[in-house]
Amino acid sequence: MVTLKDVARSVGLSVTQVSRALNDHSDVNEETRRRVKDVAGSLGYEPNISARKLVSGRSGIVALVEQKYPRFTSDFLFFEIVAGLSAEFSRRGMQFVLHLAQEDEDIIAVYQKLIGNGSLDGFVLTKSSRDDPRIAYLKGRKVPFVVHGRLPERTDYPYFDIDNHFVAADSVARFLALGHRRIGLINGIAHFTYALARYQGYCDTLKAAGIEPDPRYVRQGDMTEEFGYRSALEMLVGEGEGPTALFCSNVLIAQGVYRALKDMGLSVPRDVSVIAHDDALPNTDPAAFEPPLSVTYSPLSKSWDPLAEYLCGAIAGKPLDEIQEVLRHDFIARGSVDKARR
């Protein structure tokens, strides 16, 4: 292994000055700096992260901790996250690693251990849930982190999120404007913050229009095609009148909804109008739907850059208001929404 000492000897300087040169400190001659970097490069020097972390507290490594769950290995959304974040941190000269915790482990204990280990600079948290214990814990230990999502009850930490309340509110408002009164919601699992916010947006907008949300028109669960199919079937098959408009929390659900409607001989948008939220994931193209699906559009892939940026900011000690952001979606009108007929 080639160390600072080797470089120093080879370039005829002290270890101190070599370190300062490589780290772009101010008091080193420009010509010297160049020479040092050249020599270090040709020697194949790589700073020993353990040593660096030990003395400076910085390792340049951040982690995403994920706990295994049953659907884990088929959750391609998750790997989209890993790939995206990895690229962004890499671009910033940092290392991003995935630490997979076991199903039976206490997640807080895992963080505790990793922090105690002292080789990470910070964490990215995804899938924030109501009363997320991780946030309270990390905040308490003063470890830098950034959250993909945000909690309704506290926001004193770095985060990047889309305006999920508005995602649902916007869609519902559009339905209302077209005369729909029986509007349904097929949402994600209730304890995730994004699902919660969408549910709130859904309820608030209906209430503001003088409509009491009807629990028969609301389903919350795993956002799969199958779940969308089942939910739509249940809502429309039961006695009483089914919804004339449906908001789906992702495109997969909408896929299931389309299939269910087809199976029942109903048509989009004549019988039922549909809007879905589109994360712009690969393998799902709402424009290819028949008819093309109108969406609230907010590519997940736009999150990786700010998430990385804000975590780096948090590590660098930036003030909170510079490392928080809520983004609004775009609405893309296609052919799946029409005025109410029933």
Added chain:
Amino acid sequence: MVTLKDVARSVGLSVTQVSRALNDHSDVNEETRRRVKDVAGSLGYEPNISARKLVSGRSGIVALVEQKYPRFTSDFLFFEIVAGLSAEFSRRGMQFVLHLAQEDEDIIAVYQKLIGNGSLDGFVLTKSSRDDPRIAYLKGRKVPFVVHGRLPERTDYPYFDIDNHFVAADSVARFLALGHRRIGLINGIAHFTYALARYQGYCDTLKAAGIEPDPRYVRQGDMTEEFGYRSALEMLVGEGEGPTALFCSNVLIAQGVYRALKDMGLSVPRDVSVIAHDDALPNTDPAAFEPPLSVTYSPLSKSWDPLAEYLCGAIAGKPLDEIQEVLRHDFIARGSVDKARR
């Protein structure tokens, strides 16, 4: 952060002795060891891995380095690997992390950097390919690693592999025994060692039976359902006689083959016999095929334990012959194979 010094002060011993107690060295009183561990536990002490690695060379962290590729986020096989390895290393008190390299990075440079960083104890390599440059490099730098697979031309490193030559040879031999002469192979991408070995097994067995392998009956590519479908179609639709038996390198391919045969009005096993290799991945159950699919059975999930074990062995400096293994598959006969009729 609570350090060894804190524990030492709290328990009234020297830092040295506390360290030795926690690491189960011999020259510490049993009663003392217990006391030390109690105190360390109640103080929430976690050894600082950076410091440990610096002095002892051991961090307890191993990594899997994967380079991004187009299908990455939908490659659930890969995440099966990550999940499996993670669990096994965790069980051994080690940490397993995933480092995702970018598409445009030179993979050797990535390893070079990670090694220079000096915070990892070793690597797991998957998807070994012909003349895999990673193996030569790691071997040269004397960094511990274990390979999932093995190279035909060199085997002087720790590995775990199944007998891929025999996987194909066994299947082909069974076809031959039933009178088949025109036997096809739908394989994985040619430069991966497992695909290469299976191709060899396929050719060798045919030749031993006096049959010259016919390139029209061989396809090598991405192991997807689509690829299986296309390949079967091409082989059977072209002029001349198509194969009467097909060996598929995984169950997805076989799925495609079944669909192609159905589309062409051919039946399994009357018109074409089919055997596939079954890694026993979730979401694919060969017994549920119509007719049930006969397979060479070798669950991928059995690899994680030996891979972890052998990498730990390599780190501990065990001799090579204790950390190499080639496993043979089981053949499971179901309803997709019959004697040749054409």
Added chain:
DNA sequence: CCGAAAATCCGAAACGTTTCGGAAAGTTAA
């Protein structure tokens, strides 16, 4: 040409752990 300021450099300490060599106390054999 002098003194001060700026530019450039360096030695030594520190981070938290493991380990080497040895010390002190207790035990056993003669």
Added chain:
DNA sequence: TTAACTTTCCGAAACGTTTCGGATTTTCGG
């Protein structure tokens, strides 16, 4: 009682880096 072990402990050095404080040289205004 003494010599030789055993058992149990400890001080100090080392790993490779960053950083604090100061030292040395160069530059420049007057």
